[in-house]
Each structure stands twice: as C-alpha cells, then as structure tokens.
Amino acid sequence: MTNYRDNLNILRRAFPQPVSDQEHDAWFVFSVLRALDRVDKMKSQRPILGEPKEVNIAAAIESRVPESMSTVELVSRDLVDHLEGMFIWGHPRAQVNVINPPCIPGILGTLLPAIYNPNLCSEEASRGVALAEAEVVSMTAALMGYDPATAGGVFTFGGTGTLLYAIRIGIEKALPGTMQTGMSGDLPVVVCSDQAHYAAKTAASWLGLGLNNVVTIATAPNNEIRTCLLETELRRLLKEGRRIACIIATMGTTDAFGLDSLEQIHQIRDDLVREFSLDYVPQLHADAVIGWAWSVFRDYDFSQNSLEFPDRTLRALAGANRRMRHLHLADSIGVDYHKTGFAPYISSAVFVKDARDLQLLSRTQATTPYLFQSGEYNPGRFTLETSRSGSGPMAALGALQLLGKTGLRTLLGHLVTMAETLRNRLSAQPSISVMNPDNFGPVTLFRVYPDSVDTFEFPKLEQTNADYAPQLHAYNEYNRRVFRIIHAEAMRGDGVVLSMTDRFRETDYGQPVVAIKSYIMSPFSDQQYVQAVIDSIERARKQVE
Ligand SMILES: *Cc1c(COP(=O)(O)O)cnc(C)c1O
Numbered sequence: 393m394t395n396y397r398d399n400l401n402i403l404r405r406a407f408p409q410p411v412s413d414q415e416h417d418a419w420f421v422f423s424v425l426r427a428l429d430r431v432d433k434m435k436s437q438r439p440i441l442g443e444p445k446e447v448n449i450a451a452a453i454e455s456r457v458p459e460s461m462s463t464v465e466l467v468s469r470d471l472v473d474h475l476e477g478m479f480i481w482g483h484p485r486a487q488v489n490v491i492n493p494p495c496i497p498g499i500l501g502t503l504l505p506a507i508y509n510p511n512l513c514s515e516e517a518s519r520g521v522a523l524a525e526a527e528v529v530s531m532t533a534a535l536m537g538y539d540p541a542t543a544g545g546v547f548t549f550g551g552t553g554t555l556l557y558a559i560r561i562g563i564e565k566a567l568p569g570t571m572q573t574g575m576s577g578d579l580p581v582v583v584c585s586d587q588a589h590y591a592a593k594t595a596a597s598w599l600g601l602g603l604n605n606v607v608t609i610a611t612a613p614n615n616e617i618r619t620c621l622l623e624t625e626l627r628r629l630l631k632e633g634r635r636i637a638c639i640i641a642t643m644g645t646t647d648a649f650g651l652d653s654l655e656q657i658h659q660i661r662d663d664l665v666r667e668f669s670l671d672y673v674p675q676l677h678a679d680a681v682i683g684w685a686w687s688v689f690r691d692y693d694f695s696q697n698s699l700e701f702p703d704r705t706l707r708a709l710a711g712a713n714r715r716m717r718h719l720h721l722a723d724s725i726g727v728d729y730h731k732t733g734f735a736p737y738i739s740s741a742v743f744v745k746d747a748r749d750l751q752l753l754s755r756t757q758a759t760t761p762y763l764f765q766s767g768e769y770n771p772g773r774f775t776l777e778t779s780r781s782g783s784g785p786m787a788a789l790g791a792l793q794l795l796g797k798t799g800l801r802t803l804l805g806h807l808v809t810m811a812e813t814l815r816n817r818l819s820a821q822p823s824i825s826v827m828n829p830d831n832f833g834p835v836t837l838f839r840v841y842p843d844s845v846d847t848f849e850f851p852k853l854e855q856t857n858a859d860y861a862p863q864l865h866a867y868n869e870y871n872r873r874v875f876r877i878i879h880a881e882a883m884r885g886d887g888v889v890l891s892m893t894d895r896f897r898e899t900d901y902g903q904p905v906v907a908i909k910s911y912i913m914s915p916f917s918d919q920q921y922v923q924a925v926i927d928s929i930e931r932a933r934k935q936v937e
Contacts, residue, residue: 615650
C-alpha cells in the first residue's frame, strides 16, 4: 500500500516540471522522442502505419478507467498503438480526401500550446498566444483581399463552426435583437447550392432554423451554383415576405472543387436589396474552407509565371483565381487551415469584412463577471466557445510562416499539376471517364466501366436520359465493386488509397451518380504514383470481370 503522498511524488514526475530541472526536462523531451521513434518504426513503403487493422469498436466499449496508476512509458506505448493502421496522408499513394499532411511548424504549433495550455478565451489566459490569433487573422484577411484594419476574425471548432458564426450573424442582421429575444414567427432562410457542404444544414438546424428553411439551388455540371436560379429563388422568397439570414457561396466544393461566382451573387444580392428596399442586407458568406488558400495567386503574375508551372497547371490556377479573387466581396469567409493550409486539426477561422459584425454576437459584461477583467483582446465576449485552444492559431501561424505565399503557391501548384497529370492519364484509358475534366483543383472524380461500354457516348447518355437509369444503377454498382477491390488492396498496404462518393452529382432525372475520387494532397506526390492509380484500377477491373 502506498499513501497518497507517495503517489503524489510519483505523479509529479509525470508532469513537465514548473521550475527548470535539466534532468527532468531532458527526460520529458526524450519521452516525446521515444513516442515518435516508435511511430516511425511503423513506417514502411506503404501508405499505412504498421499493419492494417480492423477497427474493433466492440472491444473498445469494454474499456474502463483503470484502478491503478500507470507510467508515462506504458501509456506512451498504448497511445502510439492507437496509430496502428492510420493512413499516412503525406504518402504519395494516399489520395483519399481533402486531408492535408501537416508540416512540422504546424505540428509544433499544436504541441507547444498542448504543454503550456493557453486559453484564447481571454488575453489574460493566453498572453502572446492571443497575438498569434491576431497575427494569423490579419495575415489571412489581407491575403483574401479584406482590409485588416477593419476586418475581424476568430478561430473556431472547424469549418462547421465558421458556418455557425456566419448564419448567426446573418440572423441577427435579418432579425435584430434575437440574440436576446429568440426567434418567433416566420423564420429566416439560408440559401446555398445543392453542392454546398452539409455543414450548412447542420448549422441551420442547430441554430433552430431547421432543415426546412435551408433552400438549395441547383448547380451547373461544373458544380457552381446556377446564379439565374438563385436570383429567381431569392426574388420569390422576398416576394413571399421571407427574410434571408444568409446566402452561402461555396468557394471550393468538397467533392469536386466547384467554385461559385461570388461576384455575380454579390451583384444579385445588392440589386435585390435595392429592388425590395430591404431594411437589412442579407449576409453573404463565402464557404472558402477549401478554396481560401488559392488566394495566394491573387498577386501571382500569370504571364511571367516565375515559378515555371506547366501550361495546364497555369490555366487551372488562373481559372481558380478568376473566382477566388472576389472573396473580399463576401461579408464573411470561412477558412480551414487544416484542409488546405498544411496545419493539423483543428485549425479554422471565420472572418468578417467588418469587425463590428462580431459585436452583434457579444454578451454583456454582466453575464461573465469572472472574466475579461483586464486586457483589450477578449474574443471570449462573443465567441461561441468559452475555452478555446491556442493550437488552432499557433498551427496556422507555423504553417503560414514556413510556407509564405511562395510555399503555398509551390505546394498548390504541384498538387494541381499532379491532378492534371492524373486526369490526362485517366482520360487516355478507354474504360474510364473523368467526370470533372475541366476542374481547377487537386481532386479528380472518375467512373470506371466494363470493356463493352463506349465511354465516349455513354456517360452523357446516363447523365441526361432516364431510359438509361437501369444501366446507371448497374454501373454505380460496378464502380462500388471496383472501389471495394482497390480499397481492399490499399488496406493490405499495396496500391493506392482512394475514396468513393455515392452522389458526386445527380443525373438530370434525379438519380445519384457514384464516382471514385482521387484527392492529391501530398507534397510527395509524383508522376510514378499517378501511374499506380491506373494500375490499381486495371487490376480491380480484371477482378470484377
Ligand atoms: C469540410 C468542409 C466543411 C466542414 O468543415 P470542417 O472543418 O470539417 O468542420 C464545410 N464546408 C466545406 C465546403 C467543406 O469542404
């Protein structure tokens, strides 16, 4: 039996020492090294850490808090074991989704706050780390074309959080005072495209608007919102006397990097405000959680092309920039540094063109008597969260400082070059049809067909003609089977890790179109791994036939 004093002495060794103790400090660093070393031993040539492992939830739910204490060493092993079977997102044969591999400064930005635990709730509790938030907000605001002197921004719990902010601000503009009184009567609506992320619906339902008050507008084949339909629908809503809480422009859709025309949407919004003499301006939010990073091309000289991107890449980057350079027209913007900024999760911020918009969400001092007694930087007055980790802004700062505009241009340019190469190679295969051939981003969607299918004609027919619905369904199933084989191969550590989307879009007659997806996010991607995708598909096709 040990008494609590003995336990305490043991436990104290399991914390970083508050006062310099060189021996113990070194041991702490060593513990981190040992853990990393153990993870490194799980690396091979394969895109997976260690051996592929079934995720056994049934066993996991048997877990209970142990009775006795453990040691740093043993726990470290257990934690590292949990990484077994993880995909290595930075591996060139991992092309799963828009999940970026974090760079080392991004990782340090997460690690350091984990040790000193700043709380961004207030300046008091975060000190210099609050500056990281202010720095990143200004850097990114300027990058996107906002004036950092009048814009504002705050980190939150993900892209979903950025939408929650935007819609709540929009509600307050459409129905002033409802932060206090709540909503009653006719609820305002949120309008977005049918390719907008479902997080918009999540936010709308959690905010009490309900899914029925999210109006979705059809998209064109390139996945951008059909602005003429948007205008018609907005006019209809306004005629009915409905209030509009938020119009969401998706700047980079999740599945296909579709880019809405923010410029036109902005024009439509302003015209309708005048036409209907609205006493408020409907919030225009840019969900740019994926696309924001392309802002680094705002001031890239495409004719000089000093980074020497290939022609097709240059065209794709210029095409994206054509839409992205209007980001500053939005009243608010959502940014995920953890999607395309090479920072680890969670690193997301919402930006407002006019910092005063955030004050619409502000609590009064009376509700928070124990906080904000000092300092001038107190985002906790209006943030949804109370405690807020410093790791989001520190990770973003680390990544932005490392990369600069040149580094981001280099990485994004490379990813787009690889995706262009893949699209080229896939298009050359008679059995494959690329579904987004004119896409500007790093994502490629394609469908695979049996040898008997004429892939020059058929994809168009199944998209437009309801007579082909039975074949559409059969080939949806065919693609699922091909994908399952590719995936099984990938899980064994060979081949390429891709993903599948059940409904990358609908046919003209309302049926879901399945597609296989390659999302290239690794700085280590290269030509030979593009060929690996083709090889893997061919092997899978043979097996299905
Ligand atoms: C991923 C994504 C979201 C949700 O962001 P999280 O950071 O995953 O919460 C919202 N919108 C778009 C367009 C996305 O791709």
